[in-house]
Amino acid sequence: AQSVTQPDIHITVSEGASLELRCNYSYGATPYLFWYVQSPGQGLQLLLKYFSGDTLVQGIKGFEAEFKRSQSSFNLRKPSVHWSDAAEYFCAVVPRGNNLFFGTGTRLTVIP
Amino acid sequence: KAGVTQTPRYLIKTRGQQVTLSCSPISGHRSVSWYQQTPGQGLQFLFEYFSETQRNKGNFPGRFSGRQFSNSRSEMNVSTLELGDSALYLCASSLTLTNVETQYFGPGTRLLVL
Numbered sequence: 651a652q653s654v655t656q657p658d659i660h661i662t663v664s665e666g667a668s669l670e671l672r673c674n675y676s677y678g679a680t681p682y683l684f685w686y687v688q689s690p691g692q693g694l695q696l697l698l699k700y701f702s703g704d705t706l707v708q709g710i711k712g713f714e715a716e717f718k719r720s721q722s723s724f725n726l727r728k729p730s731v732h733w734s735d736a737a738e739y740f741c742a743v744v745p746r747g748n749n750l751f752f753g754t755g756t757r758l759t760v761i762p
Numbered sequence: 763k764a765g766v767t768q769t770p771r772y773l774i775k776t777r778g779q780q781v782t783l784s785c786s787p788i789s790g791h792r793s794v795s796w797y798q799q800t801p802g803q804g805l806q807f808l809f810e811y812f813s814e815t816q817r818n819k820g821n822f823p824g825r826f827s828g829r830q831f832s833n834s835r836s837e838m839n840v841s842t843l844e845l846g847d848s849a850l851y852l853c854a855s856s857l858t859l860t861n862v863e864t865q866y867f868g869p870g871t872r873l874l875v876l
Contacts, residue, residue, distance in 0.1 A: 749820070755805075
């Protein structure tokens, strides 16, 4: 079945530590890939996107993501987390010719 | 450039009533999509409008409907509200059809059905 999987429901990291949020997808062809962040009570803000080309994508707020075709993954990373990064993170895909499908989200807690 | 705006931000209704939510896209954007976000079901696609025509529709009952005006502003309507319709309704806009373009989201309208 076609799906977007974020296996980690909740992650806790210390401020200054590195972060990796996982995202796997299951679609026939490589879809367009996105990461969005949602702060409490807010809408979704685009962090970064991958359509084609360089598999390492730089985004806003110091985030980056790497597309790995062999693993059908698009993991989000940040080398040093700030307290303001605490939020919910959503991986999303647009299968070619289709609409936006979201993963279930990963809630990030940052410990001072 | 102003972002996507949604009105109202909060709404309380009772079962059986109907509700209309409004979305103004980013200037120049012609596509508007609507999503429902609930703790149980997550983010689910409702429908997409482009050039005043519904282009895609998610798996929601006919009680959920929408429209788009010539200035690209969009409204969605939910009739005969049920408790399960309580959710955050997000609107997103993009330059063209969303299968090739990035979507930008508004802050959402939080609907509570009592």
